[in-house]
Amino acid sequence: MPLFRTFLPLLLLLALRAPAQPPGFSVTTIASGINAPTAAAFLPDGRMLVARKDGHVLISTTSVDQAPVTLVTYAVLPVDNSAEHGLVGLWTSPYFATDSLLFVYRSTGDQRNRLSTFKHLGSNTLLTSETVIWETPVYTGCCHTGGAFAFLPDSTILLAVGDDYTPANGQNMASAFGKLHRFRWDGTAPDDNPFADATPGPLNANGVLKTIYCSGLRNPFRGHLDPETGRFLIGTVGANNHALAWEDVHLAMPGANFGWPLCGELGRLPDGTCDDPAFTDARISYPHQGLGASVTGGATYRGSNYPGIWNGRYFYGDFIRGWVKWAQLDALGAVVAEGTFMDTTLYGGTQANFCTQLLPGPGGDLFYLSYYDTPAFTGAVKRIIHTPTSGPQCVNAGADLSLGVGPQLTVNFTAQAVDPLGGTPTYTWTWSDGTPATTGAAVQHSFTGPGSFLAELHVANAVDTVQCASIPITVLPHALEMDVDLLLDGPFDPLSGWMRDDLRLQGLIPDLEPYSALGLPPTTGPGATLMPGALANGGPEAVVDWVLVELRDAADPAVLLHRVPGLLQRNGQVVSLDGVSPLTLTAPVRFAYVALRHRNHLGVMTAAPLDLGTSVLALDLRAPASPCHGTMPRRERGTQRTLWAGNATLDGMVSYVGGNNDRDAVLVSIGGTPPTAVSAGYLQADVNLDGLVKYTGARNDRDQVLVTIGGLSITAVRPEQLP
Numbered sequence: 001m002p003l004f005r006t007f008l009p010l011l012l013l014l015a016l017r018a019p020a021q022p023p024g025f026s027v028t029t030i031a032s033g034i035n036a037p038t039a040a041a042f043l044p045d046g047r048m049l050v051a052r053k054d055g056h057v058l059i060s061t062t063s064v065d066q067a068p069v070t071l072v073t074y075a076v077l078p079v080d081n082s083a084e085h086g087l088v089g090l091w092t093s094p095y096f097a098t099d100s101l102l103f104v105y106r107s108t109g110d111q112r113n114r115l116s117t118f119k120h121l122g123s124n125t126l127l128t129s130e131t132v133i134w135e136t137p138v139y140t141g142c143c144h145t146g147g148a149f150a151f152l153p154d155s156t157i158l159l160a161v162g163d164d165y166t167p168a169n170g171q172n173m174a175s176a177f178g179k180l181h182r183f184r185w186d187g188t189a190p191d192d193n194p195f196a197d198a199t200p201g202p203l204n205a206n207g208v209l210k211t212i213y214c215s216g217l218r219n220p221f222r223g224h225l226d227p228e229t230g231r232f233l234i235g236t237v238g239a240n241n242h243a244l245a246w247e248d249v250h251l252a253m254p255g256a257n258f259g260w261p262l263c264g265e266l267g268r269l270p271d272g273t274c275d276d277p278a279f280t281d282a283r284i285s286y287p288h289q290g291l292g293a294s295v296t297g298g299a300t301y302r303g304s305n306y307p308g309i310w311n312g313r314y315f316y317g318d319f320i321r322g323w324v325k326w327a328q329l330d331a332l333g334a335v336v337a338e339g340t341f342m343d344t345t346l347y348g349g350t351q352a353n354f355c356t357q358l359l360p361g362p363g364g365d366l367f368y369l370s371y372y373d374t375p376a377f378t379g380a381v382k383r384i385i386h387t388p389t390s391g392p393q394c395v396n397a398g399a400d401l402s403l404g405v406g407p408q409l410t411v412n413f414t415a416q417a418v419d420p421l422g423g424t425p426t427y428t429w430t431w432s433d434g435t436p437a438t439t440g441a442a443v444q445h446s447f448t449g450p451g452s453f454l455a456e457l458h459v460a461n462a463v464d465t466v467q468c469a470s471i472p473i474t475v476l477p478h479a480l481e482m483d484v485d486l487l488l489d490g491p492f493d494p495l496s497g498w499m500r501d502d503l504r505l506q507g508l509i510p511d512l513e514p515y516s517a518l519g520l521p522p523t524t525g526p527g528a529t530l531m532p533g534a535l536a537n538g539g540p541e542a543v544v545d546w547v548l549v550e551l552r553d554a555a556d557p558a559v560l561l562h563r564v565p566g567l568l569q570r571n572g573q574v575v576s577l578d579g580v581s582p583l584t585l586t587a588p589v590r591f592a593y594v595a596l597r598h599r600n601h602l603g604v605m606t607a608a609p610l611d612l613g614t615s616v617l618a619l620d621l622r623a624p625a626s627p628c629h630g631t632m633p634r635r636e637r638g639t640q641r642t643l644w645a646g647n648a649t650l651d652g653m654v655s656y657v658g659g660n661n662d663r664d665a666v667l668v669s670i671g672g673t674p675p676t677a678v679s680a681g682y683l684q685a686d687v688n689l690d691g692l693v694k695y696t697g698a699r700n701d702r703d704q705v706l707v708t709i710g711g712l713s714i715t716a717v718r719p720e721q722l723p
Contacts, residue, residue: 022341024307024389027352027382030367031060031069034379037369038356039090039147043120044097046362050369050381053086055079055106059123064362064383075118075125080107083142088221093117094151103133105147105159111138113145115159134159134187134211136176141165148180148223148234148297156190158182158213158252160220160234167261170216173208178260180214180234180252187211194255216258216279217250222297222357228312231333235297235316238288239265246272247295248282249316251333256280283335284316284327294319296355303364306386308394308415308457308468315341315366317355324352324368330452330472331403337454337470352382391464392417392425397457403474406449406587407613411473414442419461428458448613449475451590480587480612482549485572486596486604486621489635490645490688490704491544497640498570501542502690504535508682513546513565518599518650518684520548523563530567534579540571543579545598545689551585552593554609557629558723561588568598572622587612593629594619595722599650600687601643602708602720605629630721635708644718646705648685652720654708662687662705669693 036053043049046063050071059074079086089105100120108114113136119129134157144162151157163169163178170178173195182193189196189210197204204210219237226233232252238245244265250258259267259279269275272285286293298316313326324342327335342352354371361367366384373380397415417425429438431445432454438445447453457469491499503509509530516526535543547568553559566574566583574596576583590613597603607627610617620626622640634641646654648665655661662685669685670677670693679685679693686693687701694700709716 024386025341025384026387027342027384029373030064030067030381030383031071032373032378032380033376034058034071034381036086036371037379037381038086038088038371040357040359040367040369040381041090041092041102042359042361043092048361048381049074049090049102051087051090051104052379053079053088054081055087057087057090057104057125064367064381069381072123074123075127077104077106077127078109080109080111085139085142085145088145088147089115089149091149091151092120094155096120103149105149107139107145108135111140112136113139113161115149115157132187133157133185134181134183136161136164139164139177144177144219144237146217146220148220148232150223150225150232152182152225153230156182156184158223158225158232160217160223162219162221163217163260167218167264170218170260171257171262173206173212173215174203176209176211178215178217179209179212180217180220181211182213183211213254214250214252214256214258214280216256216260216263218260218264220250220297221295223252224297224299224314224359226300226302226314228300228302229329229331229333231300231329233283233297233300233314233316235295236260236282237294241265242288242290242292245288245293246282246285247288247293247318248272249284249295249297249314249327250280251283253280258282283329283333284338292320296358298324298358299360299366301360301366303360303366305364307466308397309466309470311469312472313470315358317342317352317358317368319354319356319371322353322355324355324358328454328470328472331474332452334452336452336472388420389464390420391466392419392459392461392468394457394459394466394468397469397471399455399471399473402472403476406447406475406478407480407615408446408448409473409475410444410446411455412442412444413455413457413471415457415459415468416441417459417468421461421463423461425459425461428460430456430458432456447473447475449590450477450587450612451475477586477588478615479584480614481616482566482574482583482585483616483618484549484574484583484594484596484621485619486547486568486574487572487637487640487642488544488568488598488601488645488689489637489642489708490601491690492637492640492642494637498540499544499568499572500690501538501544501570503545503682504543506691508691509535509543509545510682514599514682515546515548515565520563520597522548522565523560528565528577531576531578534567534577537569537579540569541573541580542570544568544570547574548597549574549583549585550595550597550605551588551612552595552605552723554589554591554593556723557593557595557605561592562586582616596621596643597722598643600647600684601645602633602647602652602654602718603722604633604643605722628721629723633721644708645687646701646708646718647720648687648701648705650684652722654705654718656705656709656714656716658715658717663702666693666695666701666705670695 039051055077058071085107093101141164146162148160223234263274296317328337395416551562591609595605648662
């Protein structure tokens with residue numbers, strides 16, 4: 001559970017104010033005067049169970065809808081109540097109607113974090129009904145009990161356990177601490193767990209605990225499973241160095257490593273993502289920036305009491321900062337919108353004071369527990385309610401698709417609202433893709449991707465306009481045919497306007513792509529090979545050599561998104577590895593720079609990002625009219641443009657003298673002396689691609705270097721125009 005620090009000046013300030021939320025929302029106190037409430041659960045009849053840190057479980061004598069609510073003792077469970085230990089979690093069985101089981105997560109007197117069930121007996125339970133489901137080894141630390149929990153649809157259980165105040169536990173795969181576990185109701189690991197195998201005992205053949213579902217967690221105090229999407233989001237409390245610490249909300253995925261402690265206070269980029277790609281980034285992160293913080297993972301709202309705009313939004317709080325925020329996730333689990341629900345800065349009033357749990361309750365409202373409520377500074381149960389106004393009231397809004405493969409995805413939207421004034425509401429849809437709004441209760445819209453979008457609905461009557469829905473739409477990456485043409489200057493024949501295919505005629509083109517060995521591996525993985533018959537064609541469709549096609553980030557072209565190998569024909573067409581078919585790749589984003597690279601020519605990139613929201617992308621880099629990034633990025637060859645030859649060292653620069661120059665690379669390739677020596681083969685210094693490396697004589701490679709740098713001064717250089 002969070003580190004319950006005492007901030008008396010802050011408490012005194014909070015006592016002077018009253019809570020406030022967005023218009024139409026208010027908070028009511030259901031029960032107060034509770035000593036350190038940590039967890040709550042609702043019974044099917046609307047009664048509420050509230051757990052205290054000291055092991056006391058209270059029950060309301062009536063449904064929470066029947067105010068005033070009185071809490072009485074339900075059970076007193078033995079716990080270790082030291083530091084952050086105690087009774088942390090409380091949940092009713094998904095089969096409560098038949099098994100009457102209550103699940104409890106607590107710290108025990110023998111210093112174990114234990115998940116047990118107790119039999120519900122109407123208004124109490126008996127300690128003798130306890131059945132232990134799963135527990136940790138003996139803990140030795142003061143803190144970080146964890147407690148994020150969910151029942152999965154396949155009847156297995158997810159339970160997150162903190163690192164026992166020992167950061168190294170997060171990466172110790174033999175330790176139960178700092179992990180999200182998945183197990184059956186008898187505590188055993190399911191066969192499809194990411195680290196399960198047939199090895200007897202709790203550890204697999206590699207010494208990994210078989211119940212582990214995810215690793216690299218610090219203090220995963222609260223979690224919630226969205227019943228509609230099946231996503232389990234975990235609020236993970238950050239570290240104590242407030243100058244460096246971050247709070248995170250993670251999305252559980254089989255085998256994910258969230259990085260703690262290597263991606264924690266350190267090991268992060270400025271946006272909070274891990275600088276090591278081996279770790280799975282949080283979906284939501286925010287830095288302490290010198291202040292205290294302690295995230296309380298919340299719940300995805302799926303009720304009907306709030307306006308439709310709130311449906312599907314994930315709510316989470318901060319125990320120290322006292323606010324509640326929301327985030328909207330798309331079909332792939334990425335955050336596409338976020339905002340504030342309770343916060344003094346935005347709405348005035350006070351915070352959601354020291355929130356230890358946010359949970360959905362009866363009637364479609366959200367409830368939360370306040371560990372210290374003002375002005376009495378004891379705990380309370382709060383209910384967030386919405387009161388309709390005279391504006392239109394949304395009944396429903398939805399889409400027939402939330403995701404699909406691009407480039408275009410056509411979605412049908414429908415909505416229903418009522419006007420309490422008796423008029424006819426007007427419906428206005430906006431799309432977040434730059435296209436004009438559409439009006440109507442039933443509309444259709446086509447999104448061009450890849451990308452994530454928000455379809456937002458505003459409904460108006462004579463007196464007010466309300467936002468009724470915000471529906472995430474995801475257009476998945478699609479197959480993109482690359483109709484790309486380019487010419488390499490080394491093998492270019494100005495008389496024919498084509499390139500020579502000497503390497504193919506001599507049988508020198510390798511079956512295996514050469515770029516991985518040169519430090520430019522394809523993003524789809526090294527090892528791409530030619531298909532049978534790829535080199536069989538002659539004439540204009542004969543293969544000249546391997547090339548690379550890259551997609552680069554539209555905001556920062558130095559960031560590589562995708563790199564695929566292809567083959568270059570004599571006529572300049574880039575084709576797939578069968579030597580004939582168009583090169584096809586997956587478009588990861590809507591807009592990207594396109595770059596072409598060759599192993600001993602200077603690469604070239606488009607001057608601006610291109611629109612990938614199509615099935616075929618045409619790009620002719622032979623044509624002068626095709627703008628490219630940088631200064632003189634291509635060589636002028638009459639009405640054609642070619643890639644500069646001579647980059648024998650593949651260092652992004654053609655030079656004749658100085659360190660790592662390309663003339664010396666030619667000399668080294670032929671053996672140094674005599675200068676008339678010749679080397680044959682598929683060689684990096686063969687910049688004219690004739691199958692020979694020559695320093696002197698006809699069609700020598702040294703002259704090609706001179707031509708590229710300008711020929712007049714041997715100290716001149718030609719830099720590659722790639723960022």
